[in-house]
Amino acid sequence: MQKKYLLAPGPTPVPPEALLAMAMPIIHHRAPDFVPVLEAAKKGLQWLYQTKNDVLILCSTGTGGMVGAVNNFLNPGDEVIVVNGGKFGERWTKICQAYGVKVEEIVVEWGYAVKPETVEAALKKNPKVKAVFIQANETSTGVYHDIKAVASVVKKTEALFVVDAISALVAHDIRTDEWGIDIMIGGSQKGVMLPPGLAFVSVSDKAWKMGESSKMPKFYFNFKKERENLAKNQTNFTSAVTLIIGLNECVKMLQAEGLDKVFARHERLAKATRAGAAAIGLKLFPKESPSNALTAIEAPAGVDGQAIYKDLRVKYGITGAGGQDKLKGKIFRIAHLGYADTFDVITALAGIEMVLKGLGHPVKLGSGVAAAQEILMK
């Protein structure tokens, strides 16, 4: 037998409280029993998003929410700005182009965060821009873009500010209303601690207004219809009843902890992971602004990053993630997201030390663990 540890940046472990709640017999999504369930989910998400806006609940992965954020608000030929600092930034461009939207990309070198001045300059150069798309966490590089600073420049324009917070929600304090985020997308299988299958999308009044003139085709992701149904504590199509029941359980756990403490926990785990990696003699991939949800670590010279990822999983049962695209083999990633605590970090670092030693890389066993312990005990 080998015990498994899921330390990937999604899907993440699901707490037993939610697993148990989701094991209850199914209820019907149009029957009165479901009304309080959806009402609680709606309120819980508004709390988590720090918003008074509607937060739609879609039965899809996060990418479905991203698609809906494009085809419900824009028209073919519209001009938008996409911040592209990795694989998920690239996805915004691909979705926009699939719907005939003209994309001006701000290409950010992988490992760096976008500079708000660059977004400001791009908006000044093209005042016709209808929306600015960005990731909060660029999960492929482990970088967090400064959403507050970028929001403050977009807010001065007519453009919508659209944030993919799929891997950042819960790990970072992102203030939807206070900062002026028009559309923010979340996903169930990350910080929210649920299995894959739900996307969440908050929509501001400014965005609903722009959406009124959107002529793009929409059927499954029809946000206006979702909004009308949400007002009646329903969803447009069959609700993902089980996942929504689980969502209420997870939000209850986060509420019992308190939002500030949730963010502080993620910050503490991230700091300990970074310090542990440094003590092992490893370099972080982000050159600035590392995420609190995951840590992207460079494979040392002469060691294949995919071998580290694979040995962690196969020899020790620890599933992290490798590098994507041009980072494949160069980095590996460890998440500390959602249902994560002190000994997840210790497990990850101990595993990394053992794997590196096993691959012939000189490592002082316990060095990373000790550095992390110092932080985790504070």
Ligand code: PLP
């Ligand atoms: N955006 C970011 C930042 C992500 O981390 C992910 C998933 O890893 C996605 C989008 C895609 O989400 P999904 O696979 O749920 O469609």
